[in-house]
């Protein structure tokens with residue numbers, strides 16, 4: 209099992225430098241950064257409690273549309289905006305994320321937000337990833353619901369100078385870049401999967417199946433660790 213940021217070692221070779229920042233299937237807002245010839249590193253932040261196919265499809269689709277070389281999944285340490293509820297242990301969420309992504313050579317998992325300690329702020333995630341990957345342009349992937357909250361995030365005005373943001377469609381949420389810096393965000397349509405971690409946890413608590421909502425290995429991990437049973 210990797211002990212450090214896997215993205216430092218495991219990534220596919222660059223597949224060209226031509227930046228198609230507003231791909232044909234994108235909803236067409238925002239232009240993204242110009243081609244810089246740098247490696248293109250996607251960043252998928254999330255609490256992943258548990259990781260599900262909605263996360264994986266979003267990352268895969270953005271990787272294809274934006275010609276990303278790699279997507280690094282970054283499980284939160286302490287998601288401060290979820291402090292109203294119990295969040296599973298970081299190690300369980302990290303391991304489920306590793307299990308879910310292990311078969312995709314383009315995907316990796318980073319522990320940076322977990323190992324930093326304290327509440328997780330994306331501004332720290334992006335600063336750290338830029339330091340670890342000086343040769344890369346960063347593309348932060350976020351669902352429509354999270355994008356709508358972004359101005360409530362710590363140092364939100366700095367975020368757009370650290371990465372290009374890619375907002376993806378999510379059933380039940382409106383995807384909009386209203387109020388966000390022009391050119392800082394692209395909006396992308398991804399296959400609609402009405403899956404949420406909240407629903408997965410509720411299903412496990414009721415004894416309902418989560419097969420095919422989360423990867424098979426994650427179903428087994430939840431069972432082995434008896435997660436979400438008492439919720």
Ligand SMILES: Nc1ncnc2c1ncn2[C@@H]1O[C@H](COP(=O)(O)OP(=O)(O)OP(=O)(O)O)[C@@H](O)[C@H]1O
Nearest residue numbers: 253254255256262350351354378401403404405406
């Ligand atoms: N089904 C989905 N389709 C598209 N994006 C998604 C989907 N589910 C989650 N995301 C996005 O993935 C990121 C991480 O989400 P998170 O780990 O909070 O999952 P969640 O399902 O929203 O969890 P919870 O229900 O516990 O709030 C966020 O940017 C979120 O918007």
Ligand SMILES: O=C(O)c1ccc[n+]([C@@H]2O[C@H](COP(=O)([O-])O)[C@@H](O)[C@H]2O)c1
Nearest residue numbers: 253254255287289328329330331361362
């Ligand atoms: O930076 C912040 O203040 C901030 C506040 C809320 C959420 N985020 C980030 O948004 C991503 C999705 O978060 P969540 O809580 O919906 O799983 C994840 O990378 C979080 O670290 C970031």
